[in-house]
Amino acid sequence: MSTLYLQALEWVCGGPLELTLRGGECVTLSGASGSGKTTLLRAIADLDPPEGGEVRLGDMARHEIEGPAWRRRVAFLPAESRWWADTVGAHLPRPPLENRFDRHALAELGFDDAILESPVPPLSTGERQRLALFRVLRNRPQALLLDEPTAGLDPVSTGKVERLVREYARGTGAPVLWVTHTAEQAERLGARRYQLRAGKLHTEGGKG
Numbered sequence: 001m002s003t004l005y006l007q008a009l010e011w012v013c014g015g016p017l018e019l020t021l022r023g024g025e026c027v028t029l030s031g032a033s034g035s036g037k038t039t040l041l042r043a044i045a046d047l048d049p050p051e052g053g054e055v056r057l058g059d060m061a062r063h064e065i066e067g068p069a070w071r072r073r074v075a076f077l078p079a080e081s082r083w084w085a086d087t088v089g090a091h092l093p094r095p096p097l098e099n100r101f102d103r104h105a106l107a108e109l110g111f112d113d114a115i116l117e118s119p120v121p122p123l124s125t126g127e128r129q130r131l132a133l134f135r136v137l138r139n140r141p142q143a144l145l146l147d148e149p150t151a152g153l154d155p156v157s158t159g160k161v162e163r164l165v166r167e168y169a170r171g172t173g174a175p176v177l178w179v180t181h182t183a184e185q186a187e188r189l190g191a192r193r194y195q196l197r198a199g200k201l202h203t204e205g206g207k208g
């Protein structure tokens, strides 16, 4: 169980921000297009270094370890996933599905084992999106930064993604920062809600 701390964090779109995400909790982030949600997640993941302040995971500060090692712990799922190898399975770092959670996660996301042999190009956007989440969860990150992970998914697939992420967060104690545009989704996730406006976080209704 790890707590994620944003401390006086400044990034290209604003700040300084203070936010604490407790282990296992889900916090949603909304805001107008261009308000800085993606760039904030990228700053937390150290993909674009913050302009000031600090991010900590438990007692570890972001600057204390190399970027790739930080991102194995604090995983960023972009709105558009990247695929570079021929098949789905070729993107997975260890033998596919040796682990019970992995099998469960794949099934929860609506796939069977055969998907691992599938070439990537014919996959739909929604299939790639769900498989990108599977790839991220297989690395067992200690915190999750999800950039509109259900944008464009149908309600059934959206429900599957929400259930799996909630289960992962509760099971592992990973905090989740989830960019969404819908209050209903935040409600279903039982999340604390924030809106990003003019580079600052504003509490929204619900569990605020």
Ligand SMILES: Nc1ncnc2c1ncn2[C@@H]1O[C@H](COP(=O)(O)OP(=O)(O)OP(=O)(O)O)[C@@H](O)[C@H]1O
Pocket (backbone or CB within 6 Å): 012, 013, 031, 032, 033, 034, 035, 036, 037, 038, 039, 040, 048
């Ligand atoms: N490296 C950068 N340097 C300066 N400005 C940037 C950089 N990267 C993105 N921006 C700008 O920051 C603004 C916010 O971008 P960001 O992608 O974070 O918005 P967003 O809130 O995620 O929007 P959307 O909801 O449309 O995805 C945009 O105007 C973008 O052009």
